[in-house]
Amino acid sequence: xxxxxxxxxxxxxxxxxxxxxxxxxxxxxxxxxxxxxxxxxxxxxxxxxxxxxxxxxxxxxxxxxxxxxxxxxxxxxxxxxxxxxxxxxxxxxxxxxxxxxxxxxxxxxxxxxxxxxxxxxxxxxxxxxxxxxxxxxxxxxxxxxxxxxxxxxxxxxxxxxxxxxxxxxxxxxxxxxxxxxxxxxxxxxxxxxxxxxxxxxxxxxxxxxxxxxxxxxxxxxxxxxxxxxxxxxxxxxxxxxxxxxxxxxxxxxxxxxxxxxxxxxxxxxxxxxxxxxxxxxxxxxxxxxxxxxxxxxxxxxxxxxxxxxxxxxxxxxxxxxxxxxxxxxxxxxxxxxxxxxxxxxxxxxxxxxxxxxxxxxxxxxxxxxxxxxxxxxxxxxxxxxxxxxxxxxxxxxxxxxxxxxxxxxxxxxxxxxxxxxxxx
Numbered sequence: 278x279x280x281x282x283x284x285x286x287x288x289x290x291x292x293x294x295x296x297x298x299x300x301x302x303x304x305x306x307x308x309x310x311x312x313x314x315x316x317x318x319x320x321x322x323x324x325x326x327x328x329x330x331x332x333x334x335x336x337x338x339x340x341x342x343x344x345x346x347x348x349x350x351x352x353x354x355x356x357x358x359x360x361x362x363x364x365x366x367x368x369x370x371x372x373x374x375x376x377x378x379x380x381x382x383x384x385x386x387x388x389x390x391x392x393x394x395x396x397x398x399x400x401x402x403x404x405x406x407x408x409x410x411x412x413x414x415x416x417x418x419x420x421x422x423x424x425x426x427x428x429x430x431x432x433x434x435x436x437x438x439x440x441x442x443x444x445x446x447x448x449x450x451x452x453x454x455x456x457x458x459x460x461x462x463x464x465x466x467x468x469x470x471x472x473x474x475x476x477x478x479x480x481x482x483x484x485x486x487x488x489x490x491x492x493x494x495x496x497x498x499x500x501x502x503x504x505x506x507x508x509x510x511x512x513x514x515x516x517x518x519x520x521x522x523x524x525x526x527x528x529x530x531x532x533x534x535x536x537x538x539x540x541x542x543x544x545x546x547x548x549x550x551x552x553x554x555x556x557x558x559x560x561x562x563x564x565x566x567x568x569x570x571x572x573x574x575x576x577x578x579x580x581x582x583x584x585x586x587x588x589x590x591x592x593x594x595x596x597x598x599x600x601x602x603x604x605x606x607x608x609x610x611x612x613x614x615x616x617x618x619x620x621x622x623x624x625x626x627x628x629x630x631x632x633x634x635x636x637x638x639x640x641x642x643x644x645x646x647x648x649x650x651x652x653x654x655x656x657x658x659x660x661x662x663x664x665x666x667x668x669x670x671x672x673x674x675x676x677x678x679x680x681x682x683x684x685x686x687x688x689x690x691x692x693x694x695x696x697x698x699x700x701x
Contacts, residue, residue, distance in 0.1 A: 285570045288419035289426075296414055300423065302473040303407045304430040305465045306366055310403050311434020312441070313377045313396055313458060317342070318530055319442030320451035322537065327451070330386050332534070333657040339530055341390045343650035345397030350643025351499060353402025357409070357635040361483075363475045365406035365635070370469060372399025374462030381455030401646070405639030408622035413478035413631070417691050418570065421623045425566020428619035429559050432612075435529075436555040437461075443549070478694060482631040501633050502640055510628040511641065516682030518621070518645025521582065524672040524679065525615060527652045528589060529554075535665055536604075539596050546601070553608030554615070561616025566623070573690045574624050575683055581617035582680035586673035588614055593666045627689035630697045 293300065321335045328335075349369075357365030376395040383389035408424060415423040445454040502511045529551075536546055561581075569577040588611045595607045621642055629637035659668035 281571050282567060285419050285422055285567055288416050289422045292416050292419060292423065298472040299414070299474055300411065300427060302468045303366065303411065304427055305468050306370055306403060307407060307427060307430035308434045308437065309458070309461050309465050310369075310373065310400050311431040312438045312461070313373050313434075314342075314346075314400055315435055315529065316377075316438040316441060316454065316458065317380075317393060318533055319438065319446065320454060321534060323446060323451040324386075324389070328386055328389075333654075334386055336530070336653040336657055338386065338390050338393050339526075339653045340650040342393045342397040343526065343646045343652075345394040346401035347643040347647025347650075349398035349401030350405060350639040350646070351401075351636070353398075354405040354635045354639025354643075355499065357402065357406040357639075358632060361475050362406045362410035362413075362479055362635065363469070363473050365402055366410075366469055366473065367466065369399050369401075369403035369406070370462060370466050372396075373403070374399075374459060374466070377455055377462070378459045379455075381452040397646075401643045402639065404622070404642050405625075405635045408626050408638055408642075409479075409635040410473075410476045412623060412626035413476040413634070413694055417693050420627075421569035421574070421620065421690075422563070422566040424622035425562045425564075425569075425616075425619040428562045428566075428622065431618060432555045432558040432562060435551055435558070439549070439551040439555070478631055486632075499636060499640065502629075502637050507629065507633075507637070510686070511637070513682055513686045514625060514628060514641040515644050515648075517578070517624075517679055517686070518641045519648040520675045520679035520682065521617065521621075522645040523649040523652055524585060524589070524675040525618070526646075526649050527656060527672040527675070528669060530653060531656060531665075531669055535669060536596060538665060540600055542601065550604055550608050553605045554612030557609035557612025558615045558618075559612075561613035562619040563616075564613075565616035565619045569620050569623065570690065573688050574620060574627075575686060575688050578617055578620055578624075578683040579680045581614050581620075582676045582683065584614040585611075585617070586676040589670060589673040589676070593670055597666055624686075624689060627692050627694070627697070631694075 317338065321332075324330070325332060325335050349372075353365055353369060356368075373396050376392050376399065380389060380392045380396065383392055407427065411423055411427055412420055441454050441457060445457060501507060532550065536542065536550055540546070565577060565581060588607075592607050592611055595603050622638070625638040625641045626634055655671070656668045659671070
């Protein structure tokens, strides 16, 4: 093994002995965040029939959800910089658990939109708090890998959502799929409550601010992201987030329905394909973190973004030309390059000082989600005009643009989090 990789793995293993329970507690929270975020896509065909709405109307709920994640990400993340990372994670888990359950009770699209919007609000606050916490306690040498391990929770969340859909919708309907999500959320709440500890970096910052009130006098937190020191990082980070997320959400929101409509094989085949992509993503998340720690954040992001653009085109060609034959292989490859998602946590946390870290990371991550709320509108508008395949292929261009933005950013590999309070 390359000596640098060996150092990274040794650093990770050593830190895991101390912080392993914390990482696993946050892993569970992120897993069910992902499940609740993506499970709606599998319910769409049933919702269209049950509530007697069009495809465009059903997918408009996704736009509401994405916009709400941004609001929650900013509001709840700002709270997290004030009250701590752990309480913020718990608050998010409670919110997304309650309102995802209530989605099953909706009798109209309006009611469903409200509940999914509130799910998004809760989900939005979890990522910045969890990523800030891991980034603040993990050694710089293996921080990217630690965040990559945490991000694999998203993979298992996608897998769990697919399995819920595959096993529950055919026999019990889409409503019971939402009801069933409450069980793992309750388990997650207690895992975080008992096994996740507060960030010592955040605690030290709060003690400093208590001793020196002038240390906390920085004005409105969100506005600090656009001051002279932070504006460039914020604007370029938004570009990376917006285009990277447009590509992901465009593809995976419509993917189950695309496979069903193109091949007429039923929604379960879409769920099956997501299982293959989840397998690929698991390895992609882990290896992205290791490579980002080895060669840097910027080049690793750029390679994965460009590869995603290529793989989307390959996926569309495979579906339209060869049907189901090669979909498992393509699904694994496509999922692998979604590993770039594991880089957001480290990169965005390494841009800001402790007093605005959760706010900044949350603004970039959920700002990307908010901006792509127009994605479902764009795709449903394009489908009847240019066809389903070409409409989805617009995601490939978005990934190329994201690569350009990330190459304009500064490299943050190996940066010590504590030094940012002095230099940023």
